[in-house]
Amino acid sequence: MNIIDPRDRWNPARVRIPFRQGAVGIETVERRIVRLVYQYSDGAEDAAVDWSSTMAIVKCHAPAPELSWSETGGRIAVRAGDLVLVLDRTDGKVTVRLQTDGESGAGGLAAELEVTRQPDGGIACAGRLHPESSVFGLGETVGFLDKRGEKYVMWNTDANVPHVPETPSLYQSIPVLYHFRDGQAYGLFVDYPGRLTFDLRSQPDRFLVAAPAGRLDLYLIFGPSLKEAVSGYTRLTGRMELPPLWAIGYHQSRYSYASAEEVLDIARTFRRKRIPLDAIYLDIHHMDGFRVFTFDPERFAKPRELVAELAAMGVHAVPIVDPGVKIDPDYAVYREGVEKGYFLRKADGGMFVGKVWPGDSAFPDFTRPEARRWWGNLHRFYTDLGIRGIWNDMNEPGIFDRETLTMDPDVIHDNDGQPKPHGELHNLYGLQMTRATHEALTEQLGGERPFIVSRAGYAGIQRYACVWTGDNRSYWEHMAMSVPMLLNLGLSGVAFAGADIGGYGHHATGELLARWTQLGAFYPFCRNHNEIGRTDHEPWRFGERIEAICRRYIELRYRWMPHLYNLFREATLTGIPIWRPLALEYPHDERARKLCDQFLLGADVLIAPILRPDTSYRAVYLPDGGWYDYWSGAFMAGGRPVLAEAPLEIMPIYVRAGAILPETGVRQHAADTGEGDELTFRVYMPQRLGGWTELAYELYEDDGLTDAYKRGAYNLLLLEIQAEEGRLRAVCKYVYQGWRKIREEVTVRLIGLPRPARSGPNAGGHTLTVTNDEAAGVAEFRLPVAPDGRAGAEWAFAGEIIW
Numbered sequence: 007m008n009i010i011d012p013r014d015r016w017n018p019a020r021v022r023i024p025f026r027q028g029a030v031g032i033e034t035v036e037r038r039i040v041r042l043v044y045q046y047s048d049g050a051e052d053a054a055v056d057w058s059s060t061m062a063i064v065k066c067h068a069p070a071p072e073l074s075w076s077e078t079g080g081r082i083a084v085r086a087g088d089l090v091l092v093l094d095r096t097d098g099k100v101t102v103r104l105q106t107d108g109e110s111g112a113g114g115l116a117a118e119l120e121v122t123r124q125p126d127g128g129i130a131c132a133g134r135l136h137p138e139s140s141v142f143g144l145g146e147t148v149g150f151l152d153k154r155g156e157k158y159v160m161w162n163t164d165a166n167v168p169h170v171p172e173t174p175s176l177y178q179s180i181p182v183l184y185h186f187r188d189g190q191a192y193g194l195f196v197d198y199p200g201r202l203t204f205d206l207r208s209q210p211d212r213f214l215v216a217a218p219a220g221r222l223d224l225y226l227i228f229g230p231s232l233k234e235a236v237s238g239y240t241r242l243t244g245r246m247e248l249p250p251l252w253a254i255g256y257h258q259s260r261y262s263y264a265s266a267e268e269v270l271d272i273a274r275t276f277r278r279k280r281i282p283l284d285a286i287y288l289d290i291h292h293m294d295g296f297r298v299f300t301f302d303p304e305r306f307a308k309p310r311e312l313v314a315e316l317a318a319m320g321v322h323a324v325p326i327v328d329p330g331v332k333i334d335p336d337y338a339v340y341r342e343g344v345e346k347g348y349f350l351r352k353a354d355g356g357m358f359v360g361k362v363w364p365g366d367s368a369f370p371d372f373t374r375p376e377a378r379r380w381w382g383n384l385h386r387f388y389t390d391l392g393i394r395g396i397w398n399d400m401n402e403p404g405i406f407d408r409e410t411l412t413m414d415p416d417v418i419h420d421n422d423g424q425p426k427p428h429g430e431l432h433n434l435y436g437l438q439m440t441r442a443t444h445e446a447l448t449e450q451l452g453g454e455r456p457f458i459v460s461r462a463g464y465a466g467i468q469r470y471a472c473v474w475t476g477d478n479r480s481y482w483e484h485m486a487m488s489v490p491m492l493l494n495l496g497l498s499g500v501a502f503a504g505a506d507i508g509g510y511g512h513h514a515t516g517e518l519l520a521r522w523t524q525l526g527a528f529y530p531f532c533r534n535h536n537e538i539g540r541t542d543h544e545p546w547r548f549g550e551r552i553e554a555i556c557r558r559y560i561e562l563r564y565r566w567m568p569h570l571y572n573l574f575r576e577a578t579l580t581g582i583p584i585w586r587p588l589a590l591e592y593p594h595d596e597r598a599r600k601l602c603d604q605f606l607l608g609a610d611v612l613i614a615p616i617l618r619p620d621t622s623y624r625a626v627y628l629p630d631g632g633w634y635d636y637w638s639g640a641f642m643a644g645g646r647p648v649l650a651e652a653p654l655e656i657m658p659i660y661v662r663a664g665a666i667l668p669e670t671g672v673r674q675h676a677a678d679t680g681e682g683d684e685l686t687f688r689v690y691m692p693q694r695l696g697g698w699t700e701l702a703y704e705l706y707e708d709d710g711l712t713d714a715y716k717r718g719a720y721n722l723l724l725l726e727i728q729a730e731e732g733r734l735r736a737v738c739k740y741v742y743q744g745w746r747k748i749r750e751e752v753t754v755r756l757i758g759l760p761r762p763a764r765s766g767p768n769a770g771g772h773t774l775t776v777t778n779d780e781a782a783g784v785a786e787f788r789l790p791v792a793p794d795g796r797a798g799a800e801w802a803f804a805g806e807i808i809w
């Protein structure tokens with residue numbers, strides 16, 4: 007048997023190792039990412055390896071490192087980049103570890119996998135778990151942050167029943183797990199879009215992954231840090247594009263605002279009450295008999311006027327688009343789909359018909375390029391009206407009249423020219439739908455950034471859409487569950503995600519809405535939504551006290567928008583999520599490892615939501631270092647739990663000492679500039695200044711709307727602080743200028759000063775006016791921004807402060 011696959015002789019990054027029932031293909035993807043394709047052949051020995059990938063994988067153009075291998079008595083050792091694999095040819099066991107300075111495995115967490123053929127023809131992959139390790143990732147699942155002890159089925163499901171701890175499947179399937187221990191991690195991504203089981207329950211020291219397939223395509227992603235592993239996974243499956251700023255504002259939805267008048271009334275109420283708002287959703291009642299790409303002729307008679315009137319208020323309309331097309335010979339979309347043959351068919355040739363909102367419906371084959379283009383072009387119906395965002399729902403796909411709640415397994419998908427039955431591709435349906443929508447909108451919006459939010463998805467969904475977590479309920483438990491769910495989604499590549507604020511099903515109370523809005527104001531995707539027939543829960547529905555709380559936190563989101571936007575940008579560049587479990591930033595802190603009733607927003611802000619009713623205080627664990635209470639400005643030493651006071655008006659928030667946080671004034675929507683646009687850098691002083699301490703924040707800003715940033719139209723504004731005991735210098739300057747909007751002055755607010763401060767002698771001729779709030783330990787001053795390109799001008803615009 008030849009160890010080098012003759013078909014791949016030319017590819018030095020691949021090797022194929024035959025064993026008794028088949029073969030395993032090994033490929034280096036990157037220095038620390040290796041792919042293993044287990045291929046079983048029925049009967050025939052020496053199986054050929056099918057190296058094809060699903061669309062989850064982003065093609066990488068960098069040449070992969072070469073492989074080398076050697077064999078000693080049934081054991082094959084492969085060197086792939088920085089990794090060493092040892093494969094036992096008789097039982098298929100494989101150990102993969104990171105080699106450190108030529109010494110294999112020193113200090114690293116090794117992946118030990120055993121891949122076996124099951125009696126039923128499927129494949130199982132068992133991985134050893136260290137007794138002290140945690141498992142993170144696995145996309146959108148119920149439960150806590152650490153997945154040990156759980157069991158999930160990756161099978162996109164319209165789960166309109168309460169999500170409980172034993173719910174096996176939700177709407178998204180993202181089969182990546184991270185095995186994490188002692189600050190070290192590897193990721194395992196299983197690229198199989200059919201039914202895939204992750205069992206972390208049956209055996210205490212192993213995880214089991216099972217697929218009903220004769221081939222299993224695995225990627226091992228070594229950090230060795232968790233951050234590096236997440237970054238590697240997002241190089242493999244892609245990262246989100248920068249969303250338009252309005253997409254990260256506050257959004258309001260309802261199943262359904264049932265007329266144009268009602269939609270306008272909601273928008274006007276937000277403006278009248280001065281609660282910021284960027285988008286309103288048009289749920290299924292905007293359509294004519296639930297026919298996609300139509301408006302109800304009476305209730306939404308003048309959609310163009312509606313969109314324009316909303317736009318004049320700075321509000322975007324986001325209509326829902328479901329995949330099911332009503333079977334109705336008088337309906338153009340249906341007729342065209344039939345004529346062109348774009349609807350899915352069963353193995354026997356008959357069209358697949360499933361009941362959804364419009365009754366009997368046909369379903370486009372989004373795995374077929376022409377069908378994707380056709381579907382995409384249909385969106386001109388919306389984009390021509392000025393609509394810039396689309397809401398994709400029911401795309402698991404959810405089907406009402408099937409016991410399985412979805413499409414029949416024998417429906418045949420084109421699969422980009424390699425037809426396969428639905429059962430093997432199920433989890434790709436939503437992903438392909440958002441891909442069609444994303445490609446079309448990108449083309450139709452002439453340079454404006456599209457916004458798509460999707461319920462279903464698979465690995466790679468972040469490239470096309472943001473995600474909301476489906477039909478939760480107005481339960482305190484569901485608010486609590488949204489935290490680990492979003493944290494794990496973030497580790498699974500989906501940084502842009504959120505849960506329905508206030509809860510979708512069941513009925514919200516004022517207290518629940520207040521607490522949920524406090525938390526939801528920091529969801530990367532921030533949308534309040536509600537099911538038909540439930541107690542209204544727009545921010546003003548429970549009286550003035552609750553309304554004021556909601557307003558205050560939604561305002562805070564807008565104040566923090568420059569910072570949030572920077573965290574979004576970071577996610578586009580590194581894949582590191584916006585919401586982070588403490589384990590990501592404090593990987594060696596054992597007390598922080600599994601926490602998921604508190605989390606980090608970026609690296610510097612710790613948020614500790616109140617997740618139970620009638621609660622006015624809670625324990626918060628502050629990791630090592632110093633922390634400031636955002637509300638009171640009080641300094642607290644970290645590395646210990648503290649008790650936080652949290653009356654209904656307060657959700658505890660802490661900022662890391664040494665961090666700088668940019669804030670603007672309040673705006674009513676993202677594009678609302680003017681006074682609300684003034685920038686303040688809040689500088690949280692380290693408690694001990696050992697010699698000169700340097701702090702910095704580099705603020706990214708662009709037009710927030712178009713793709714001009716891709717051609718350099720953005721600015722990088724750097725605030726640098728150098729401080730020693732009693733003295734501080736501040737310089738604010740553009741380190742890159744490619745966008746016309748320039749800030750000439752910023753406010754610097756120093757938090758945590760022991761004494762009042764005043765302008766120092768070395769302010770380059772400038773006397774800075776310093777305002778002190780002695781009791782709060784805060785000093786504030788305005789700092790001119792050094793204009794770009796003026797050599798030597800820098801220090802002229804520096805400010806010196808002494809205290």
Ligand code: MIG
Pocket residue numbers: 260261289290326399400461476477510535536537
């Ligand atoms: O069968 O469009 O999750 O957000 O409001 C329900 C109506 C269909 C489910 C979505 C929900 C949406 C609702 N949809």
